[in-house]
Amino acid sequence: MAKLQVAIDLLTTEEALALATKVAPYIDIIELGTPLIKSEGLAVITAMKNAFPDKIVFADFKTADAGELEADMAFKAGADLITILGATGDATIIGAVKAAKTHGKGVVVDTIGVTDRVKRAQEVIALGVEFVELHAGLDEQAQPGYSIQVLIDEASRAGVPVSIAGGVKLSNIAAVKASGVKVAVAGAAIYGAADPAAAAKELREALDAA
Numbered sequence: 001m002a003k004l005q006v007a008i009d010l011l012t013t014e015e016a017l018a019l020a021t022k023v024a025p026y027i028d029i030i031e032l033g034t035p036l037i038k039s040e041g042l043a044v045i046t047a048m049k050n051a052f053p054d055k056i057v058f059a060d061f062k063t064a065d066a067g068e069l070e071a072d073m074a075f076k077a078g079a080d081l082i083t084i085l086g087a088t089g090d091a092t093i094i095g096a097v098k099a100a101k102t103h104g105k106g107v108v109v110d111t112i113g114v115t116d117r118v119k120r121a122q123e124v125i126a127l128g129v130e131f132v133e134l135h136a137g138l139d140e141q142a143q144p145g146y147s148i149q150v151l152i153d154e155a156s157r158a159g160v161p162v163s164i165a166g167g168v169k170l171s172n173i174a175a176v177k178a179s180g181v182k183v184a185v186a187g188a189a190i191y192g193a194a195d196p197a198a199a200a201k202e203l204r205e206a207l208d209a210a
């Protein structure tokens, strides 16, 4: 069964907790977006884990260096998963995996900025990461001609555990699931909806039905 992850790209702990409260019944993983963590610091991780101890709390650090140190910081604050950039060197990923093993937590590699996402996903899985996020970030999504189909095609041939992030919404979540992903990540489709709870419920139902 594919998991549903809500990516919270809001800027305050108060807003993030309010959104999570609305959508928690329908989602498995609560992602604290990079802008949110930069705005609120490690305290937002602790606040979210304390409020939702049964959810997987995902700290989108996008770490590029000092992997062991930054992962240790995130896990001590309450994160269950942390992202490390796939574009960085293996040593940073290996360090984060070491910290994850110490804490009994996990590392996700984010392929933002990686040219050959499938090749890099296959490489880093061998380093002990939980799964790889095939990710077109907000800036890449804004480029003319962007289509999530690229990520769906990559997931279909990855052959390793992956998630897709980059414009997941109701109209494409069945195709995202059919590609074999472990996790479907939806940000704006939930936090930008007029009724986030209804949007999360529809995505959950579509994911489970597909």
Ligand SMILES: O=C([C@H](O)CO)[C@H](O)[C@H](O)COP(=O)(O)O
Residues within 6 Å of the ligand: 007, 008, 009, 033, 034, 035, 060, 136, 137, 138, 141, 165, 166, 167, 168, 185, 186, 187, 188, 189
């Ligand atoms: O990770 C993200 C981005 O880099 C900003 O932090 C987004 O949360 C991710 O792209 C998912 O969001 P949507 O594309 O809006 O679904």
